[in-house]
Amino acid sequence: MLDQFDLKNERQLLAVVQIATFPNSKCIITWGIVFLQLIAISQTIYAQVQPTQSSQNWHMPDLSNVPLKSDSQSDYTEIKDSIPIRGTEYLIRVPNNWNGTLLNDLDYRKSADSSRNLLLLKQGYALSGTARRPERLDNYDPAHEIHDLISVLDIFESIFGKPKQVIQLGCSGGGTVTLAMAEIHPDRIDGAIAGCASTSPWMANTHLDGLFVLKALIAPDLPIVNLPLTEPEISIIGTKWQKAIKNAQKTPEGRARIALAITIGQWPAWGGPGKAPIPEPDANNANDLQESMYQSLLKLLPSKQTFGTSMLEQSAPGQLRWNTGVDYQVSFSNGDTLYKAAVQKLYKEAKIDLKKELKKINSFERVKANPKAVKWWSAPGRTHLGKPKVPLLRINTSGDALVYPTMGQGYKELVKENGYSDFFRMAYVNRWGHCSFSLSEWLSAIEIMVQRIENGVWPKTDSDTLNKLANSLYSNSEARFYNHREVKAYNRIWTPTVQDYLGQ
Template sequence: MNHKNRLPDRRSTRLFLTLLICNLLFSIAITAQGENENWHIPDLSGKYKAHPNGVFVELADSIPIRGTLYRIRVPKNWNGFLISDLDYYKSADSHRNVKLLEMGYALSGTKRRAGRMLAYDPAHEIHDLISVLDIFEANFGKPRRTIQLGCSGGGTVTIAMAEIHPDRIDGAIALCGATSPWMANTHLDAFFVLKALLAPELPILDIPLKGLEMQKIAQDWQEVVRAAQQTPEGRARIALAITIGQWQAWGGKGEAPVPNPNLKNTMELQKSMYESLVGLLPSRGTFGTTMIELAAPGQIKWNTGVDYREFYKNGNELYKKTVEKLYKEAGISLRGDIDKINDFPRFKADASAKQWWSKPGRTHIGEPKIPFLRLSTSGDGLVYPAMVKGYEDLVVKNGYSELFRSAYVNRWGHCTFTVGEWLAAIETLKQRIDSGVWPSTKPANLNKLSKKLDPDSKSEYFKFKTVKKYNRTWVPGIEDFIGDNE
């Protein structure tokens, strides 16, 4: 029998008509109830309600099925711009976001999902942000312009949004945002140097997030590094690890343990390298790349095929001068140590992990399709500022330079921007969106704009001396996407 030409029987016809009628009745019922009965439509019939932090309409709820919490606020003096932020749910009452409401910006965003540490997925976070944009438009209409911004994990999804969702946003600002596979391997490189030269027996992969095993590993690494700092040879090797790994010599969490060093002063610079390294050794507080390792099925870190001599050449020029001086003073061979590192057994990534991370939204390829401003603090020990250099080079190679700008703030810590520095970035991008031309992003101009928008804030944009070439740029190929392990 020719099924293609077969007519439906009576039972199929009745079922089809029944479903059609039910669907129509449901639609009529929803219309009759009115918009205010829908799960995501608030009662906007009254006046804007006064709030301790301003006069605005607020909508706070959860996304159906996934349950992600979100918050939206639209001020009475809305200027037509919407700012979307991964972390807006919890930061809504911050000084920065209250000031943005006063300036007429609508704001929206989510709360990070429960269990994120053990099941991190930036693609899911992007899906949540798109859902919130849909909810915003259903309630308040389409914004004149939408800016996606965020810091840390919020910066990570912002970079991806600029590349894969130019249909939903008009501009993007990523602050201290990582490309996760890049970050994981940059993290690996410095520890690989330390393992090869100082502690071959200690683990640097698959370290537990907590528990007695993690505590023992953390204690062992602390003892190794502290002992190394007491000898000329050890100090030279600590400096080499920071330089090859392209970590910041002055950067970490909490309060800065030492002043920002003079990069031409060998003693100052090496001391700062040591203090930064100690603060970033394995512990419960340094989970940044552990969550990346846990995200995918399999291990994403690898250094197969890496030439660590070449990686050293790409390092910060002033760091390298310090390394070479320290090796000379210690009377040991720099060439010999790099050979030893190159000869040390390597780590291979699992094809399943590369495949998982190669999917859109989980990594970045250097193709921003809307105006995109990227900011970093110079003292960020978690999301290495050197990654920005890798992204910039991809942007140039791919022909997107006119859409991209970067800027740096001279400050210790991760996401430690002042309100004025945030506002200057937002205003700069707004001008670029409105005019089609970038205003100046030179440090002096950004500092002037920052002080104008928030006179009480410090503003420390500056010209940052970065690495010659970033070592860990990875753009997945077809073999990664399909999971070819060869």
């Protein structure tokens, strides 16, 4: 273990951590944290480096943001190592001017030199977290990621003492574990900020609904579940889907059906990976809205680039998605008001009966989940129950077509139903992409959470207040919080039943 430590400078803090996590347990069991030696702990001056630009990656948030225009230096102590039980790499940095607050992030090891994290370090925040494990795509388990994050907190406290307050934050998969930490580990954190956070079964089923409509009405012979992630099989499937949707877009009937699929699926009409293909449409203009739906859909069809939900089925024993018992007429009625208006107009222009189409979808052969997969995803840490026990701020971009904004609304609805609304706030950012938050937007979210923890009450979180706060904290970064138009109700809220836990 000693040769695994990588502390800059020759003066090292040596610590050995042995942690055993049993896959079926609900907690992490720490066998011991044993200090072998403290050798002249010194805080080394690190030159502030410019962040490298992250490559476009749909599944790893880009935290580069706006480069800092400062030549100043930051004094901090750094600990970099790996957790023995799974080999998860972690990183801890504590500045000389530590303000007592620790920010813990699933992706910190890889994003430590981002503009956001360098600025937070300079402002006195300690930061810690892990890197995503290399085998994550084939062996994804957010419960194990939570165990790793708890391990990092244990290591931090053993070396630096207990922080005044701990804020768990993260985006994408980091947001997923943040939601779970707020629900099941209120003893370890004081607040949480979840960006574009998925609840895996919700995401899988919401993604299924849009594809199911397309299969029922446009491409009944093409697959939507049990998709291979190997080449050339997945590319062949992707090419066939692209051809089917492009052909559909050439006809009034096809355009109407594409709009119906997006509306029933509660997918954003403007959203996807990479750069936006067209400007955000006027949702009151049915033709412009449909064109945006089509352009976005082309980026979301099954392919090797859209494996976000397929990876959920690689980790669990069996196919996760299901739509048994779903009434798609109700699903349509729960959709976005302006999307529904566009669908009705397009169907009228195409001279086809919308009610008959909905009946056809409802009569189409359903997708059944493997009970073993549902059981696996029912475990604590792998799903969410809508019961945060510490202040939780959830933020989502409007153009996120991986973790749909409607999922955030669904979580808010579940929190309200459970009586936990005092702990929860939701904010939306009007921007294309997944986890495409600006530096100032992150800073305002963190400041809001600090105020909530320290004062015991939420400050204002309306869009105007958040934008003003963001601009006051960092004026060289765009803040685009806005009043998001929500759907009537999110279609795919799910919490495990006894039968789900038993795998029945």
